[in-house]
Amino acid sequence: MDLRLTAQEEAFRAEVRAFLRDHLPDRLARKVRAGESLSKAEMEEWHAILNARGWLAAGWPREWGGPGWSAVERYIFEEECARAHAPRVVPFGVSMLGPVLIAFGTEAQKRHWLPRILNGQDWWCQGYSEPGAGSDLASLRTRAVREDGHYLVNGQKTWTTLAQHANMMFALVRTRFEGKPQEGISFLLIDMTSPGVERRPIRTIDGGQEINEVFLTDVRVPVENRVGEENQGWTIAKYLLGHERTNIAGMGFVIAAFEELRALMGRMRRDGRPLIAHPRFAARLAAIECELEALKITNLRMLSGHGGQSLAVPAMLKIRATVLRQQIDSLARQALGPAAAPFPGEGPRDNLALVPPEAARAAAIYFNNRKLSIFGGSNEIQRNIVAQDMLGRL
């Protein structure tokens, strides 16, 4: 048992830090720190910077253009990026489709699609959820009927994050209509520029517009755009759920949010003293820090394979990490007191009260991040997974 990083890992951390210092544009870091949305061009800019160094696809093997990092190195990379307020790598191509293609794709699919993810030719979005199938993916209704060399796809996807930028979508669709619902699902790669694809933005309660509905009407998808066998889509979806463990907790972002909160509590005043000088607030911050410190170790234990390989492990991490992030966001919102009220973007922000600009969006971030415990498998679904692991079938 030894929690220290090896000399090699320490050197790696220094290398990442130096890279970020030299290559992360201030302009981007400032926006990220303030919780502002990045434009498509800004996200692409950051992807290109990482790709130039060979660090974009942290989880891919060297063979396909990944850096071949260990779990701990990936964790260090993620943590350093978040601390430096680097933009989050858009996960749909790099962290989700990439590993699926590597595991299930044909040689031709890998050769065609993987480089395009790295060099930014394709922007991917994820077509899983449907209006009637949020947490219950088995009941999805988008249908793909095979005709000659293509599938004809009809249906509706929703909660499709960043679909407004995407030219490609990987989607779960129903290809068999009898038998067990899980056994009739396939995994398709859909060209968003095809006729019959229509997207409509969904505005969220914080005023943001990152998610979308996608309507699919008689969309033709070539059969070679199916990944894995027909009706094997459920297996792929489950693989993905268990695969992406490094980042499931988003630890780097939780750590960065905590550091921002601590700074904010040193700055916001109540009854003439900084919040952090009030024993009650300071103790609340300390309680969060204890959970955070524990979660770092829990995360690393899981990454090191101490905690078993069941789906219960990432599920527990996701629950605790999302709740912790939400608690941090909530404290940041509270720290602002009445100054949390202004709607970001409305009114002359720079003239408003005594709020540091990087905290001006605290309330909006708090509301937006209520999604963390809902999207990507709600915490209720995660609890069901863990419970079944603990109790077995009853």
Next chain:
Amino acid sequence: MDLRLTAQEEAFRAEVRAFLRDHLPDRLARKVRAGESLSKAEMEEWHAILNARGWLAAGWPREWGGPGWSAVERYIFEEECARAHAPRVVPFGVSMLGPVLIAFGTEAQKRHWLPRILNGQDWWCQGYSEPGAGSDLASLRTRAVREDGHYLVNGQKTWTTLAQHANMMFALVRTRFEGKPQEGISFLLIDMTSPGVERRPIRTIDGGQEINEVFLTDVRVPVENRVGEENQGWTIAKYLLGHERTNIAGMGFVIAAFEELRALMGRMRRDGRPLIAHPRFAARLAAIECELEALKITNLRMLSGHGGQSLAVPAMLKIRATVLRQQIDSLARQALGPAAAPFPGEGPRDNLALVPPEAARAAAIYFNNRKLSIFGGSNEIQRNIVAQDMLGRL
């Protein structure tokens, strides 16, 4: 809308207070305040004092020896008694069987049993729970088979509070073995001195011995000891659940416990200052007081019929009151710090550290009162009841 007591109600409060001042023996009040168990003789002593004044059966109509109080008067009486640290009236005869007999008993049953409750000739206990039927009363298995003029009862009851003192038990027993389980239950009055009745004490985690198992082997119960019709027992049990609303929250006792806690926090020191001078502890006490103040009103609203007549009303009250009481007990335990450790009754209490004698049992009371959210219909069962009321059958 007017929360003030009427002049008449204020006068009543003064009358109760004067009565308690004059008639509640100090000896008893001190034991109650310290959370010590009372002997059978002490409980009987207090019943006799109340009965002499005609105040023992607060909820009974005048006709049967009750004082004929309004819901508010009963609430005032209960609150004053608790504040004065009067012993709790043992509820099984007075608050549970009494109302059942008044509503469902024959004239002969009422004339025979009700006076004996008041004058202390009978000590009743409640035979509902069974080892296999804790929360799930419908599945109870104690069987009563009718033979000539009596039932032959076989089975086992458990969690029978104060059964060690009882000479009588009212019990739910199964009298029909087919059909819906709820529709085969009858309500019997069982003489605990009958052959075949055996009791065994159950020690609780705090070291106390107030609950028992009761084994019934070929116990003969005269048919005239059945209350209501055969197989009507479920109706009676439900009536009782909805009936005893005044006291469901045990508000008086929660209030008394809070006052003790406040005093204790003024006395126990941490880092050289009383706990109550620490902003964090004081705020925690204040948060409890807010809930308590609200619960007083919630309770009175329910008593006044504002809140509907469904079983959801007492269920919500029971949940909140038990949880609040448990929070108070937990804070009292915490307030003692390391001094909470000694097992009451072990070692020379009067020589131990700086703990006021009335708080010496704080940890034991905390552990004992974990039962509050379990017994008498666990809070899980109560939540099921409220949920069904809110959501209907789904």
Next chain:
Amino acid sequence: MDFTPTEDRRLLAETLDRFLADRYPFQHRLAVAYREPWHDPAAWGALCGLGILSALVPEARGGFGGQGFDIATVFESLGRALCPEPVLPALMALRALMPTGRALDDVLDGSRQVALALFEGDGGIGFGQIATRAERRGGGWVLSGRKAVIYGGHVAAELLVAARHDDTLGLFSVSAGDARRLAYGMIDGGGAAEILLEATPAELMIADAEAVLGDALEAGALALCAEAVGAMDRAIEMTTEYLRTRRQFGRPIGSFQALQHRLVDLAIEREQARSITIAAAAALGTEGQSRAVSMAKALVGGAARRIAEEAIQMHGGIGMTWEAAIGHYAKRLVMLDHQLGDADAHLDRLAAAYCGG
């Protein structure tokens, strides 16, 4: 003891509920609450015509109410409809003006909007951090300082400003046109403003205004509690209905026991919030006012947040969308706690009293 509302207040609630259902359906609210001037001036006029402000003022001052339960009745209706009209600032201004000789007719009929400018960026509710200074100039006064987050300040013609003269906290009237005003919309709808005073001419209204300002603050806090109770009622109604109708895994999600139990806990919190608000309403105007209002605001702040968070969570993705009403109710329920002292601030006030008193 009597928990039945008076006939007058029952009628007032009915009238308001009917008007708001008619004039302020959710789509209308959505259209006006987030766009300058962050409310609907026509509806404002109509509400004042119905006497919504007169209900907040006693007969002696030209109204027909003014008691705690009148305030609670009005704001519970506003909360149910999630109405962003600036009634809260009017209430607080009226409480501050009541002890003065000033005629209130133009305020009560809605034609002159007045807002109270109290705090200056410190998150606490003590007046000790107020630094705006008043100085005599010529025959009158000028004020200098900066006031943060003035509810209703975006539409007020007149600002009532708390400022120090010598060692005393006074109340001054400033014409809104004379101050630099930065108006903005709020994340949960409705508007507010910040003002900058630089030797701005002012009229002295109350020389020692500490008690009056405390009363205005507390009446406002009570109003927020009642508004929260109304919004909680609707949020729980909507959530219950969603649980009954939304299906996943082949059954209504309300049949899942984990959600059922959480819903029940919300219902209990709501009943507690309602009760403590009743207690505060009953205490308004008595010596127990400060304590009762702080208890209410402290309890309601926490309950409102928990109900909001759980209502979103139980609605799943739908709860995150701008189009669904529930998210807007949730935002209001969370942000209410930021107004006029959050749960922490009021708990601190109660806690201080354990030692002080």
Next chain:
Amino acid sequence: MDFTPTEDRRLLAETLDRFLADRYPFQHRLAVAYREPWHDPAAWGALCGLGILSALVPEARGGFGGQGFDIATVFESLGRALCPEPVLPALMALRALMPTGRALDDVLDGSRQVALALFEGDGGIGFGQIATRAERRGGGWVLSGRKAVIYGGHVAAELLVAARHDDTLGLFSVSAGDARRLAYGMIDGGGAAEILLEATPAELMIADAEAVLGDALEAGALALCAEAVGAMDRAIEMTTEYLRTRRQFGRPIGSFQALQHRLVDLAIEREQARSITIAAAAALGTEGQSRAVSMAKALVGGAARRIAEEAIQMHGGIGMTWEAAIGHYAKRLVMLDHQLGDADAHLDRLAAAYCGG
């Protein structure tokens, strides 16, 4: 980074687990933990024979361990078995004696029990409230004061007493027979004592003992965290098993989703408690020791209590009975927080560092 226990520690854990399963089954624990001398002297001897105390001390001082992970290994085993043997007081005494020249053999082999007498009734963990005074008399020292809640004080032959001489906090050795001792059993099993010192003869061990006492306190707090993790493991195992087998309403109660989700939350708390305890064990002996131990004790205190309360609740009536093991695990988990600084005390220490450091 490596989370694999060393082979030595794995063997130590196995040995202890096997010994305790054999010699300390629950019925035996029940028989000895609540009756004077509140432990089993024969088992104590056997445990020391196995080297349980030597594992807590480095080779240089005659042991074979002494690092944070050694302490964690030993106490996790003790926690799993709910073992009331006075290992905690021995650990703390050994940490205090380690910097002295004193030979430790008689302590390590269990023949001489030593306990540390630190606090005096104030619930905090600062040493500022220690008032016991040491004075020179003749060639030696005498102590006067009252020490509260001395773990292991009921069986100790020697007491290590923190007392002030001039302005310095020193550590003194007192023969237990020379002090008035009030021994008692604890509500969660095991024993302790209070002592009264009235010019009691004493030997000076360490003149300025503040740092050593801090280390002993922190090593003890780490031990309690590890003990809690072991007890949590068992409590959650028992609860899971109960949910799987207990039937109500015609099905296992573990099939009720509300209970399932609560069980999952407990499992997460347990993982967090385990992690923070690992962090504290790793930090023992480094400059981060105080902070890491306070973090661990603060988190574990809350998690242990929630697991205890929920374990009882989910066991229903059975959880309230003396005969069932779960209630005793629950008591230990709750009462652990009362020892060597509760969650509040340690959070306060962390909070103070935000401003101080």
